[in-house]
Structures are given as C-alpha cells and as structure tokens.
Amino acid sequence: MLAVLNRCQDALDATRRLDFLGPLLLRLYLVPVFWMAGTQKLKDIDATAAWFGNPDWGLGLPFPELLAWAAALSEAGGAILLLFGLAVRWVSIPLMVTMLVAICAVHWPYGWQVIADPAAPFANERVLAAAEKLQRARALLREHGNYQWLTGSGQFVVLNNGIEFAATYLAMLLALFFGGAGRWLSLDYWLARRWRQQRTRMDGGA
Incomplete structure (x- = not known):
C-alpha cells in the first residue's frame, strides 16, 4: 500500500514540470482586465480625475489628477508587462494597490456579490x-x-457591484507577487537566468 502511495505521489510531483502554466494563465487572464480598465481611464483622464476627486458623486480622494494618472498608467502599463512576463512581481504591487482602493472606496458598501443572487x-x-x-x-x-x-x-x-471581482483579481495578483511570472514563457525567467549565468562566470573568474 505504501509503495502505491509513493508512486502516486511521484506521479503528482512529476506534474510540477508544468508549473509554469499556473502563473502564465493568471497573467493572461488579467491582461484584458487591466488593459480595458486602464485604457478606459486614459480615454478621458479629466473625467476620471473628476470622479476620483468629487465627494458627492465620486470617490472624494485627495490629489485626484495624480491618482487618476497613476491608476490608468499602472493598469494599462501593467497589462503590457503581464503579457510579456516582465517585472511581474514589481508591477503586481501598484496593481494590488488599485484593487485595494477599488475594494475599499468603491465596492465595499455593496457587500461581496457582483451580481445580485x-x-x-x-x-x-x-x-x-x-x-x-x-x-x-x-x-x-x-x-x-x-x-x-x-x-x-x-x-x-x-x-450589485460588490467586491467579488476586485477581491479575486487581488488574490491572483498576490499569487503572482509571491510566485513570479513563471518559467519558460516570461521575460523575467530568461533575464534572471542570464543574469545568474553572468554572475556565475564573474564569481568563477574572481
């Protein structure tokens, strides 16, 4: 019985050769989400800033122009970086901040569900x-x-406009922040691999 369990565990461990698929699919899922959000803000950045700053029908946030540009560029630029797997852990930080702002300032009063059920x-x-x-x-x-x-x-x-989607995107970004862009199909992987090789040669020559 123990031998069978060990073989099953070995077979399960062998699937880790495909562990790059998880972060790849997370990235590809988030690309259109943030591209649409960022480009929509950039299309009318003045209206976006007005919504960020107005306390009556908007969010009432300070420095609305700065925040509008920061959110729009983080989302649109972040989508491009996620697509190519470049600086994924770094870009996950501002994207997580935008999701936290969305959760707390926009969606929190409506509860969890996006669609009322x-x-x-x-x-x-x-x-x-x-x-x-x-x-x-x-x-x-x-x-x-x-x-x-x-x-x-x-x-x-x-x-219903609850926090469901924003919380889901936040969890996905958190996984990318800790796990990175994944192997093989990301620029982060190849750049890090090249830098490690150069460091190894430099250490060997020293």
Missing part, C-alpha cells in the same frame, strides 16, 4: 431586496416586450 452565500439586504425588483422587471418585460428576443443574449440580472 439571493440564493448565493453572503447575500446582504441589498441583494435580497433585488430579487423582488428583478421578478417585477421580468414580469413587465414579458407583458410589454418580446421577452424571448430580449433574453436571447442572456438572462436579465441586477448588478
């Missing part, structure tokens, strides 16, 4: 109240609209 865990009062509103909206659409056509691209939902 009363049957899901962590449903708060706002989510529970959305169920009746959604049922009523669907009834109106069935009565006065072509409901089959309206739902042809997907079911109607209520956007």
Whole structure:
C-alpha cells in the first residue's frame, strides 16, 4: 500500500514540470482586465480625475489628477508587462494597490456579490431586496416586450457591484507577487537566468 502511495505521489510531483502554466494563465487572464480598465481611464483622464476627486458623486480622494494618472498608467502599463512576463512581481504591487482602493472606496458598501443572487452565500439586504425588483422587471418585460428576443443574449440580472471581482483579481495578483511570472514563457525567467549565468562566470573568474 505504501509503495502505491509513493508512486502516486511521484506521479503528482512529476506534474510540477508544468508549473509554469499556473502563473502564465493568471497573467493572461488579467491582461484584458487591466488593459480595458486602464485604457478606459486614459480615454478621458479629466473625467476620471473628476470622479476620483468629487465627494458627492465620486470617490472624494485627495490629489485626484495624480491618482487618476497613476491608476490608468499602472493598469494599462501593467497589462503590457503581464503579457510579456516582465517585472511581474514589481508591477503586481501598484496593481494590488488599485484593487485595494477599488475594494475599499468603491465596492465595499455593496457587500461581496457582483451580481445580485439571493440564493448565493453572503447575500446582504441589498441583494435580497433585488430579487423582488428583478421578478417585477421580468414580469413587465414579458407583458410589454418580446421577452424571448430580449433574453436571447442572456438572462436579465441586477448588478450589485460588490467586491467579488476586485477581491479575486487581488488574490491572483498576490499569487503572482509571491510566485513570479513563471518559467519558460516570461521575460523575467530568461533575464534572471542570464543574469545568474553572468554572475556565475564573474564569481568563477574572481
């Protein structure tokens, strides 16, 4: 029995040869997320700064122009660096900061869920109240609209705007921060490998 378990463990350990796939897929998943977020901010940076700074209908943050540029460039530039696997641990830091700001300043009052689903865990009062509103909206659409056509691209939902997505992206970035860009398919790997080889030659010649 022990021999069988050891062989199973050896087979499991052998899969670590493909450990580069994890960070690669994390990077590729996050690239369009941050590219869209950053480029949308850059398209109208004045509006972005206004939203960052306005206390009535925005976030009410200090230095809104500086923060708007920092967030936009971190996201758009970070997407490019993630794509090529360059300076991934470094760029994960400002991206994690943007996610923390998004969680605390934007999404926190709405709870966990992005889409209101009363049957899901962590449903708060706002989510529970959305169920009746959604049922009523669907009834109106069935009565006065072509409901089959309206739902042809997907079911109607209520956007709750909770922290779910931002927290997920934060966890992914945290994994990249500690684990790096991964082997073989990242510039970080090849640059570090070259530097180590040069250091070895220098130490050998000293």
